[in-house]
Amino acid sequence: MASHLTRSALRATSQLPRLSATQSSFASRQASPVFRRYLATPAEQPRLRIGTEAPNFKAKTTQGDIDFHQWLGGSWAIFFSHPADFTPVCTTELGAFAKMRDQFEKRDVKMIGLSANDLSSHGKWIEDINELSDTTLQFPIIADADRSVAYLYDMVSEEDMKKIDTAFTIRSVFIIDPSKKVRLTMMYPASVGRNSSEVLRVIDSLQTGDKKGVTTPIDWQVGDDVIVPPSVSTEDAKKKFGQVREMKPYLRYTQI
Ligand code: BEZ
Secondary structure, rough: OOOOHHHHHHHHHHHHOOOOHHHHHHHHOOHHHHHHHHHHHHHOOOOOOOOEOOOOOOOOOOOOEHHHHHHHOOOOEHHHHHOOOOOOOHHHHHHHHOOHHHHHHOOOOEEEEOOOOOOHHHHHHHEEEEHOOOOOOOOOOEOOOOOOOHHHOOOOOOOHHHOOOOOOEEEEEEEEEEOOEEEEEEEEEOOOOOOHHHHHHHHHHHHHHHHHOOOOOOOOOOOEEOOOOOOHHHHHHHHHHHEEEEEEOEEEEEEE
């Protein structure tokens, strides 16, 4: 469960001594996410980068309590957040993701949402989403009323955690691979709805790149030519893929 961090605890956080990099890294590995927050200074809030492990947490969701890493298992996942239930842009987004369930399943991608409200509110909101988008939302939504998961995923700042009643969780998307590494992060302003096709396109690109050892150009879609990465010689690329179209020594296309 994402435990509640009280305001006094937050005040205490700012009074804790700063730890050295070695101490804090050791402490972070030893501590649960909630305890880790007691140890945190502003500089220590996780800064999620492409290639880092997606932090683990326990939370209540609309489909029961989860341990995030256990829930991920060995699948790809998209984890996306919403500032609040019953907000217009978020409502359209969740409906769209729910309708794309088959497409994500085909790619072995689990979906999980997060919104900064409690479970009873999520339940009523899902009824609205289903009605408005003519769908049945099947994936879990994390109840993150205390913003503890949002904090862990850098969707709110330490400063915002001191005023959680008014702080907005940033509209974020994380694509996580089967080894639990963050492969993409996207952050959107509250006023801009995401593009669900783009999320799917990135998953196609990542999965293709991992399988075939290629990269993909601007606006790439499945079936388009791909790029031979600089680490592969043209000779090796020809052996592996057949024809290679060399536009410049550093820009070579092929088909897969
Ligand atoms: C929305 O999803 O529409 C929204 C979210 C946060 C603030 C305002 C609007």
